Amino acid sequence: MPAGRPDHVLVIDDEAQIRRALTTILETRGYVVAAAEDGASAIAALTESTPDLIVLDLTLPDMDGIELCERLRSWLTVPILVLSVRADEADKISALETGADDYLTKPFSAGELVARIRALLRRTAPGSSVIPVFEADGLVVDLAAHRVTRDGAEVSLTPIEFGILSVLVQNADRLVTWSQLSDAVWGPECLVEVRTIRVHVSNLRKKIEPYPQVPRYVLTEPGVGLRFNAS
Amino acid sequence: MNPFVTRAQKIRDLVRRHGYVVAFLAAAASTAAFIPFRPYLGREQWGWLYLLVLGFIAGTAGVGPAVLSAILAFLCWNFFFIPPYHTFHVAESADVVHLTVFLVVAVAVGLQTGRLRDREAAALREEHHTAALNRLSGSLVSETSVDGLADAAAEELEHVVGAASAVLWVPDAEGGRLAPLPASESTEPEERRAQAVADLWRRVTEREKREVPLEELLAEEGACPADDEGDLRRRCLLLPLVSAGRAEGVLEVHMHGQLDASERSFLDSLAHLLAAFLESRRLNELAVHAAAAHEAERLRSALVSSVSHELKTPLASIAAAVTDLLDPDVPRDPEAVGDKLRDVVEDLNRLDSAIADLLDVSRLEAQAWQPKPDDFEVGEVVGWVVARLPRQARERVRFSVPENLPMLRLDFTQIARALHHVVHNALEYSDGPVTIGASIGASFSLWVADEGPGIADAEKPLVFDKFYRGASGRASRSSTGLGLSIAREIILANAGTIEIRDVHPHGTKIVLTLPLQGGEP
Numbered sequence: 148m149p150a151g152r153p154d155h156v157l158v159i160d161d162e163a164q165i166r167r168a169l170t171t172i173l174e175t176r177g178y179v180v181a182a183a184e185d186g187a188s189a190i191a192a193l194t195e196s197t198p199d200l201i202v203l204d205l206t207l208p209d210m211d212g213i214e215l216c217e218r219l220r221s222w223l224t225v226p227i228l229v230l231s232v233r234a235d236e237a238d239k240i241s242a243l244e245t246g247a248d249d250y251l252t253k254p255f256s257a258g259e260l261v262a263r264i265r266a267l268l269r270r271t272a273p274g275s276s277v278i279p280v281f282e283a284d285g286l287v288v289d290l291a292a293h294r295v296t297r298d299g300a301e302v303s304l305t306p307i308e309f310g311i312l313s314v315l316v317q318n319a320d321r322l323v324t325w326s327q328l329s330d331a332v333w334g335p336e337c338l339v340e341v342r343t344i345r346v347h348v349s350n351l352r353k354k355i356e357p358y359p360q361v362p363r364y365v366l367t368e369p370g371v372g373l374r375f376n377a378s
Numbered sequence: 379m380n381p382f383v384t385r386a387q388k389i390r391d392l393v394r395r396h397g398y399v400v401a402f403l404a405a406a407a408s409t410a411a412f413i414p415f416r417p418y419l420g421r422e423q424w425g426w427l428y429l430l431v432l433g434f435i436a437g438t439a440g441v442g443p444a445v446l447s448a449i450l451a452f453l454c455w456n457f458f459f460i461p462p463y464h465t466f467h468v469a470e471s472a473d474v475v476h477l478t479v480f481l482v483v484a485v486a487v488g489l490q491t492g493r494l495r496d497r498e499a500a501a502l503r504e505e506h507h508t509a510a511l512n513r514l515s516g517s518l519v520s521e522t523s524v525d526g527l528a529d530a531a532a533e534e535l536e537h538v539v540g541a542a543s544a545v546l547w548v549p550d551a552e553g554g555r556l557a558p559l560p561a562s563e564s565t566e567p568e569e570r571r572a573q574a575v576a577d578l579w580r581r582v583t584e585r586e587k588r589e590v591p592l593e594e595l596l597a598e599e600g601a602c603p604a605d606d607e608g609d610l611r612r613r614c615l616l617l618p619l620v621s622a623g624r625a626e627g628v629l630e631v632h633m634h635g636q637l638d639a640s641e642r643s644f645l646d647s648l649a650h651l652l653a654a655f656l657e658s659r660r661l662n663e664l665a666v667h668a669a670a671a672h673e674a675e676r677l678r679s680a681l682v683s684s685v686s687h688e689l690k691t692p693l694a695s696i697a698a699a700v701t702d703l704l705d706p707d708v709p710r711d712p713e714a715v716g717d718k719l720r721d722v723v724e725d726l727n728r729l730d731s732a733i734a735d736l737l738d739v740s741r742l743e744a745q746a747w748q749p750k751p752d753d754f755e756v757g758e759v760v761g762w763v764v765a766r767l768p769r770q771a772r773e774r775v776r777f778s779v780p781e782n783l784p785m786l787r788l789d790f791t792q793i794a795r796a797l798h799h800v801v802h803n804a805l806e807y808s809d810g811p812v813t814i815g816a817s818i819g820a821s822f823s824l825w826v827a828d829e830g831p832g833i834a835d836a837e838k839p840l841v842f843d844k845f846y847r848g849a850s851g852r853a854s855r856s857s858t859g860l861g862l863s864i865a866r867e868i869i870l871a872n873a874g875t876i877e878i879r880d881v882h883p884h885g886t887k888i889v890l891t892l893p894l895q896g897g898e899p
Contacts, residue, residue, distance in 0.1 A: 254730055360757040360779035367758040369790035
């Protein structure tokens with residue numbers, strides 16, 4: 148987190164207890180937190196000042212959470228973290244399709260929440276946001292040098308595979324949707340089928356995973372995309 | 379059935395049904411055959427030959443035709459063989475005696491033989507009918523389906539009364555519309571026939587409501603509209619099938635001719651049998667429904683008691699721990715506070731997984747969780763499940779997944795959830811390593827093997843029951859006993875199977891078998 152200005156977070160949730168808990172968790176970790184209990188007051192708060200991140204619960208008393216997410220996305224670029232409950236998998240997926248950046252299933256621990264928020268803010272932080280080298284359990288990804296090694300041995304990746312891996316590593320622990328991946332690797336004007344991306348991901352796994360048949364780094368998020376598991 | 383026997387039976391049948399015609403033909407044919415030999419025999423001997431013909435007719439066609447042929451023989455003998463020929467005039471007085479005695483004896487023989495034949499035929503028919511009814515009551519016991527019974531009844535009717543076809547109409551599950559059986563007989567029931575059957579059914583059920591005596595109900599009988607062939611001799615009968623309790627259905631029989639009394643009584647007995655079968659089947663279904671309702675009630679109450687236990691216990695311990703921590707009078711060091719809070723977190727996880735289980739159960743029971751197939755590789759779903767296990771559990775997991783498995787098309791989330799329950803179960807009921815494996819052939823198998831004590835054969839069918847907890851795991855506290863039943867329901871919803879196998883030397887392997895391509899939603 149940059150030393151100068153603390154990050155601002157807007158929490159939109161209709162449950163007072165959740166708002167209070169999130170406020171406490173985030174404030175004790177140095178964030179500045181504002182809270183809104185419904186869609187209307189969230190929009191009012193957003194017209195006054197723009198936060199660095201929005202935490203949005205999908206069930207709101209006055210409007211549909213997915214609709215709100217879509218409206219916010221039309222004029223805001225800040226990351227949106229969606230809170231969902233287990234039963235609304237379909238809602239979660241449509242929120243991610245309409246512009247949310249990641250999701251967290253209730254109930255969650257303080258640790259999970261903070262890790263998600265940090266991962267989302269890292270991407271948007273200006274300047275030194277890119278991790279130059281990722282290292283875990285014998286896998287080393289040096290983005291600047293375009294070099295990947297597994298247990299010391301160099302791994303040769305195709306440009307597309309390296310592109311996918313670098314997007315995933317830069318967004319470590321964050322959800323990367325299929326369309327985000329397609330935009331980042333092939334370019335926004337290119338419409339690449341998920342099936343095609345899957346083939347490249349499958350090849351990438353064979354090269355970098357310790358046991359490629361059961362991935363532990365490049366995990367699949369059903370119906371949505373991928374998540375690079377760095378922890 | 380021997381075709382020769384049926385042909386012989388058909389000829390006998392023909393003679394029986396058309397006895398008078400046969401009597402005429404026999405008299406004419408025998409006379410024509412005798413005339414060329416007229417010079418070789420004395421005129422009085424021809425009487426004996428005519429007696430032979432008469433015996434044959436009496437033996438096969440019965441009393442009436444026998445008497446007719448006695449008279450015909452008398453006339454023919456007189457006309458063709460007693461001089462003067464070709465007149466009924468008798469020249470010699472001795473011939474008058476011959477003729478008179480012949481007539482008396484012939485009629486007497488005809489009457490006697492014909493009566494014997496009739497009695498024998500009746501006895502034989504009775505025997506046939508009894509045998510047919512016996513066979514049918516045998517199939518009442520062995521047949522469980524109405525279709526099978528309808529087939530058996532149609533076959534007997536064809537045999538015994540020579541019915542062209544027989545169709546059994548039974549009310550559907552709601553007791554409303556009547557549907558014809560055997561279904562192959564009339565896939566698209568002719569509108570008029572269906573209407574006639576429905577009319578009879580309505581009359582019978584209305585009378586039944588007014589508590590009309592059984593005999594009167596049985597007397598209700600309909601005729602169906604003429605067959606398309608326009609064959610006037612074809613007759614159709616609609617018989618109500620009435621048991622002691624109520625109307626059970628309608629029997630539609632198409633015949634080639636009239637029924638005699640004994641055939642009619644056979645038909646009635648058969649109708650009684652069918653009604654008895656339909657009644658017992660209906661009562662049986664009622665009993666099965668009652669048992670199912672009882673089972674549903676038992677599960678519901680088990681669910682309520684499990685819910686209250688699985689939700690209240692962690693809640694109670696959280697409440698106790700937190701209120702204790704809030705008590706300002708007790709001095710405590712931060713380590714003890716930390717320990718207490720970690721217990722609270724454990725209880726919270728237990729609450730969360732109990733709620734998740736209940737959510738799964740309710741979604742599956744309401745059939746509100748339809749599979750949504752997606753493309754993925756086996757390993758992706760395994761990785762997803764393992765990544766969500768607690769660290770200590772994750773370290774116990776091994777893999778045995780072959781390389782280059784083809785892509786699957788199934789519901790990722792549901793398969794993951796089923797696998798989660800099976801893996802969780804294996805981790806809970808054993809201490810050693812747990813292996814997750816996969817193989818793909820004609821179908822896709824995903825298996826989880828542990829090295830625990832194994833599951834006794836007697837227990838195997840029970841482990842997929844709701845709320846069943848294995849013998850070795852009764853003490854375990856963090857389980858609703860729903861996991862494996864949820865896994866099974868999910869796998870069944872995805873057109874798969876789940877089974878338990880033993881692992882040598884000890885342990886359990888649970889195998890989920892699924893199609894490579896799930897159905898589209």
